[in-house]
Amino acid sequence: MKKTLCFYFQIHQPVRLRRYRFFDIGKRHDYFDEYVNRSTIRRVAEKCYLPMNRLVMEMIKRYGTNFKVSFSISGSALEQFALHAPEVIDSFKELAKTGSVEFLAETYAHSLASLSNTDEFETQVRRHAVRIEELFGQKPVTLRNSSLIYSDQIGERVAAMGFESMLTDGAKHVLGWKSPNFVYTNAINPRLKLLLKNSRLSDDLTLRFSDHGWHEWPITADKYARWLKDSAKDSEIVNLFMNYETFGENQPAETGIFEFMRSLPEFIFSTTDFEFLTPSEAVKKHQPVAPLHVPYPISWADEEKDITGWLGNELQNEAFEELFKIQPKVKALNDPALNEDYSRLQASDHFYYMRTKLFSDNDYHRYVSPYETPYEAFINYMNVLSDFIARVEDMEKMRNIAEDKITKETESPEKPKKAVRGSRAKSAESAAKTTGKVSTKEKKVKSKH
Amino acid sequence: MFGWEFPPHIAGGLGTASYGLTKGLAKHGVKVMFVMPKAGGDEDQSVVKIINASDVEMMSEYSTLDEYWQNVNFMEIGSNLVPYLDPETFERTVTETIKTGEHTEHIAFRNKFQFSGKYGTNLMEEVARYAMVAGTIAAQQDFDIIHAHDWLTYSAGIVAKKVSGKPLVIHVHATEFDRSGEHVNQQVYDIERRGMEAADRVITVSNLTRNIVINRYGINPDKVVTVHNAVDFQTREDVEVERGVKEKVVTFLGRITFQKGPEYFIEAANKVLKRYPNVRFVMAGSGDLFNRSIRRVAQLKIATKFHFTGFLRGDDVQKMFLYSDVYVMPSVSEPFGISPLEAMRAGVPTIISKQSGVAEVLKHSIKVDYWDVDALADAIYGLLSYPGLGKMAGEEGLEEVNQLKWENAALKVEDVYKDALGII
Numbered sequence: 001m002k003k004t005l006c007f008y009f010q011i012h013q014p015v016r017l018r019r020y021r022f023f024d025i026g027k028r029h030d031y032f033d034e035y036v037n038r039s040t041i042r043r044v045a046e047k048c049y050l051p052m053n054r055l056v057m058e059m060i061k062r063y064g065t066n067f068k069v070s071f072s073i074s075g076s077a078l079e080q081f082a083l084h085a086p087e088v089i090d091s092f093k094e095l096a097k098t099g100s101v102e103f104l105a106e107t108y109a110h111s112l113a114s115l116s117n118t119d120e121f122e123t124q125v126r127r128h129a130v131r132i133e134e135l136f137g138q139k140p141v142t143l144r145n146s147s148l149i150y151s152d153q154i155g156e157r158v159a160a161m162g163f164e165s166m167l168t169d170g171a172k173h174v175l176g177w178k179s180p181n182f183v184y185t186n187a188i189n190p191r192l193k194l195l196l197k198n199s200r201l202s203d204d205l206t207l208r209f210s211d212h213g214w215h216e217w218p219i220t221a222d223k224y225a226r227w228l229k230d231s232a233k234d235s236e237i238v239n240l241f242m243n244y245e246t247f248g249e250n251q252p253a254e255t256g257i258f259e260f261m262r263s264l265p266e267f268i269f270s271t272t273d274f275e276f277l278t279p280s281e282a283v284k285k286h287q288p289v290a291p292l293h294v295p296y297p298i299s300w301a302d303e304e305k306d307i308t309g310w311l312g313n314e315l316q317n318e319a320f321e322e323l324f325k326i327q328p329k330v331k332a333l334n335d336p337a338l339n340e341d342y343s344r345l346q347a348s349d350h351f352y353y354m355r356t357k358l359f360s361d362n363d364y365h366r367y368v369s370p371y372e373t374p375y376e377a378f379i380n381y382m383n384v385l386s387d388f389i390a391r392v393e394d395m396e397k398m399r400n401i402a403e404d405k406i407t408k409e410t411e412s413p414e415k416p417k418k419a420v421r422g423s424r425a426k427s428a429e430s431a432a433k434t435t436g437k438v439s440t441k442e443k444k445v446k447s448k449h
Numbered sequence: 450m451f452g453w454e455f456p457p458h459i460a461g462g463l464g465t466a467s468y469g470l471t472k473g474l475a476k477h478g479v480k481v482m483f484v485m486p487k488a489g490g491d492e493d494q495s496v497v498k499i500i501n502a503s504d505v506e507m508m509s510e511y512s513t514l515d516e517y518w519q520n521v522n523f524m525e526i527g528s529n530l531v532p533y534l535d536p537e538t539f540e541r542t543v544t545e546t547i548k549t550g551e552h553t554e555h556i557a558f559r560n561k562f563q564f565s566g567k568y569g570t571n572l573m574e575e576v577a578r579y580a581m582v583a584g585t586i587a588a589q590q591d592f593d594i595i596h597a598h599d600w601l602t603y604s605a606g607i608v609a610k611k612v613s614g615k616p617l618v619i620h621v622h623a624t625e626f627d628r629s630g631e632h633v634n635q636q637v638y639d640i641e642r643r644g645m646e647a648a649d650r651v652i653t654v655s656n657l658t659r660n661i662v663i664n665r666y667g668i669n670p671d672k673v674v675t676v677h678n679a680v681d682f683q684t685r686e687d688v689e690v691e692r693g694v695k696e697k698v699v700t701f702l703g704r705i706t707f708q709k710g711p712e713y714f715i716e717a718a719n720k721v722l723k724r725y726p727n728v729r730f731v732m733a734g735s736g737d738l739f740n741r742s743i744r745r746v747a748q749l750k751i752a753t754k755f756h757f758t759g760f761l762r763g764d765d766v767q768k769m770f771l772y773s774d775v776y777v778m779p780s781v782s783e784p785f786g787i788s789p790l791e792a793m794r795a796g797v798p799t800i801i802s803k804q805s806g807v808a809e810v811l812k813h814s815i816k817v818d819y820w821d822v823d824a825l826a827d828a829i830y831g832l833l834s835y836p837g838l839g840k841m842a843g844e845e846g847l848e849e850v851n852q853l854k855w856e857n858a859a860l861k862v863e864d865v866y867k868d869a870l871g872i873i
Contacts, residue, residue, distance in 0.1 A: 022731055023768065026693025031818040057715045318747035377758045388727075390694070423557045 003028040004067060004237040004272040004282050005196065005228065006168060009244040010142070011049070012110045013041060014072040014347035016370060020380055025387045035368070038084045043186065043449065045085040048248035053091040055258055059265055060100045068100045068276040071244070072144045075108030075128050076347060089135065096136035096349050102278035105129045105140035105163065111346035112310055114145050114154045115297060116324040117257075121154075122161060122329070123387075124343070142166065142279040146348045148197065149307060151297040155194070157419055163192065165283040167241060170196035171298040171305035181235030184292040194292055195299055197241040201256035202224055206246045210255035221260055225267035228274065241300070268323060302357075310351040315378040319351060322385055329392050333399065341388055345381075353377035451484045451583060451595070451602035451609070454497065460490045462787045463622055466654075466678055467598055470499045473679070473859025479866070484586055484605070486579050500590075502582045502728070572601075573636065576713050580604035587612040590845035592763055594866050600637055603644025616649040616869040623654075623784045624661050626654060627708055642666045649869040652862065654785035655806025674865050677810050679840075679855040680790040688770040696754075697728045697833050700773040700797075701786055702766065703780075705736035710779035710802065710819045715742060718750045722824035730753070735760040737858050770795035774839065777831045779819045780805045789814060793850040798842035800828045810853065 018033035059067045073092070095101045107113055108131065112220035114121045125143065132141050143163045145154060150168035158166050170180025180196035194233040204224070208214050216223075232238050243250070251257040268274050277285065301309045316414055323345060328341045353369040354377045370375040450471065454464035457583040471481045476497035488501035493851070531625045539598065583605035587595075597606030603619055610617040625633040625641055645651050645666050651673045652861045659675045662668050692698075700723070701714045711732060718730040732742060732755070739757075746755045761769055771774070776792035783805035792799050793814070801808055802819035817824040832839045 022758045023765075023772070024755065025756070026692075026695065027691070314744050314747040318750055318752050321750065321752050373740070375740045376759075378743060378747065378752075379759070382752045383756060386756065389753055 473855035793846035
């Protein structure tokens with residue numbers, strides 16, 4: 001049996017907040033920095049998404065279905081592409097048509113909702129899956145959570161949602177002596193298959209590719225193919241999971257990263273017995289070897305491979321708690337504008353900017369925070385969140401008043417019954433929308449923007 | 450008059466007070482020549498003549514440091530130790546230096562010395578150089594009396610006195626004990642004490658400060674006079690503010706440092722929020738306890754009701770007052786404390802600590818011990834929930850504060866001058 005090489009690329013861009021001051025609370029509800037968001041999207045599109053998509057297309061044309069990759073694109077990234085760089089979406093659509101590309105599901109907002117005890121995680125994942133199907137004509141069957149955050153409980157929730165497999169990190173403290181190069185299953189529900197990131201080989205590209213101080217520098221395609229072969233000697237699958245921004249943005253074009261990728265398949269095919277598969281194909285082909293026990297959440301971040309990058313200090317905990325405390329109200333109101341802002345405020349990046357633990361060298365998220373200190377990040381975020389909470393509470397009050405009226409009208413016999421029925425019907429209608437028709441609502445929001 | 454700052458380029462209350470005083474003195478016909486390290490050129494010169502120390506050419510015999518020290522043998526200056534004085538400016542200056550790579554130390558010291566006029570890394574050096582320039586100015590200009598504001602300019606005052614033989618009045622706006630608690634910077638303390646000893650008269654901004662000067666610095670009580678500060682409202686520009694938040698707003702405005710007691714404000718806020726949810730707390734300013742305060746607010750889980758604005762300047766300060774329903778100054782030690790007066794001027798009821806100089810002059814302000822968090826919470830709660838109380842405190846406070854004119858303070862200062870000159 002051939003061995004499997006599985007590439008998964010992450011694409012995410014948060015909708016960045018503008019400087020939102022205390023004086024703005026209650027007056028302005030535009031929280032986002034249009035200029036910074038547009039210029040960032042444009043820059044990364046030019047440097048990475050467009051050229052790398054062209055390269056992937058070129059390889060698919062050359063090798064046909066022998067070359068395969070998978071993408072996970074966050075909803076907030078898709079949204080911003082639609083606004084600032086629609087050609088990026090077009091090029092992903094072209095790739096989708098080839099049949100060599102799998103699109104994964106994730107939380108729409110690149111949210112930390114899986115760590116909260118709300119049902120926001122399910123809402124986010126469903127919303128994202130709908131969007132992916134709309135754009136690329138694929139119903140995702142594989143899920144990857146924000147920054148590959150995973151635990152037994154999260155996996156159980158994902159399995160219950162009907163996903164076949166999930167990606168996470170091959171964290172050493174979880175694996176112990178075991179190898180990441182096999183398929184594992186969720187410890188609670190064995191039907192959910194797990195693919196684990198091979199950190200060393202993935203990081204060779206993302207972190208060390210242009211590190212001149214590294215004794216293995218430079219990495220060439222034949223050398224890397226040899227490493228792949230060696231590493232998979234007694235195992236079945238190598239999962240190379242990485243941020244797509246590695247190509248052209250974090251590792252600029254001058255480092256030769258594009259040329260490296262262009263020639264890699266050639267060496268893989270000629271010198272190894274790997275075949276390229278997407279995650280859903282890989283879990284069909286390989287038998288899981290064991291359940292993986294992950295009682296505490298892991299992620300692909302930092303040396304610790306845990307979640308302390310987002311929820312590691314008082315600032316982050318407080319912001320997180322407040323954000324999800326309001327979730328039931330936001331959900332009950334189901335107001336398009338509130339939903340939209342609520343989604344954007346969930347981006348894990350906002351919490352990452354508040355981290356106070358030292359940046360280690362091996363840091364996946366070595367991108368520059370727009371804030372000078374974590375404290376400023378916290379202040380700005382909390383100002384925005386305070387305004388948002390006030391809006392939610394205001395709307396809740398207004399709805400309650402409206403509902404009170406309806407009840408009063410029902411109670412008083414003088415009022416014509418027809419009007420009562422009319423307004424009741426309306427509230428029933430909005431309740432129906434809450435449960436099901438998320439996608440149509442979304443479309444309405446989109447066209448507004 | 451030797452000062453360190455003058456509006457509009459100010460980091461704290463010192464500049465505002467200098468400006469108010471000079472204007473008050475002008476009304477009594479006292480002409481003021483105001484020497485500052487670095488003038489911006491946009492200072493209001495209608496009542497004072499601003500002399501920019503950076504523009505003064507040093508007399509040739511003083512042009513080297515060594516020679517100078519031989520001529521004016523009054524003090525030695527040690528290293529460039531940064532005194533702990535004004536954290537936000539200090540922080541900014543240091544970051545600026547890091548960013549631009551600019552190092553003021555390397556500025557060639559020829560005939561003119563370019564003062565930064567900021568409380569920066571080589572403050573001690575600037576203080577010494579400022580004193581040298583003062584000697585030159587004292588020899589060139591014609592004047593009757595020397596008035597030096599705060600320790601940064603005491604040395605300048607001493608030199609000017611030595612060169613000219615004119616009497617020296619030093620004005621104590623704050624002492625090292627106010628700034629650093631018991632952990633005083635010995636260098637700064639020494640400069641302060643030398644200034645007070647060399648002075649013919651010492652003006653303190655409150656009796657609180659007067660006691661410190663007498664007890665901690667061992668100065669003869671007979672020459673120490675209290676002249677309370679006042680407020681100058683003509684500089685106030687009318688800002689229209691439409692409040693965005695519906696809740697009531699309780700404000701702390703000032704440097705977030707040990708001296709100002711920010712932690713007591715936070716703890717009190719936490720207590721009030723438990724009983725009275727319809728309120729937001731705002732901490733405006735920056736300082737070395739800034740980050741710690743934010744962490745504390747997050748720990749208490751009140752961050753959606755407790756906001757930070759960072760350092761406010763210009764109109765934003767006024768805006769903040771107009772936003773407020775209660776103003777709190779829980780200072781651990783405050784020689785005077787001008788900001789409650791500004792709040793009262795905006796009709797905002799105030800709570801001040803008994804450990805502030807301004808408590809000596811205000812009747813229509815609620816006074817609590819800074820450490821008494823319960824009393825502070827109680828006072829805040831009272832002003833918020835009993836409209837009559839807040840209304841009265843606001844109205845009476847406005848009335849009261851309007852009586853505190855620089856003109857009156859200046860009259861007392863003029864008396865001190867006359868006394869020092871032996872005219873009375």
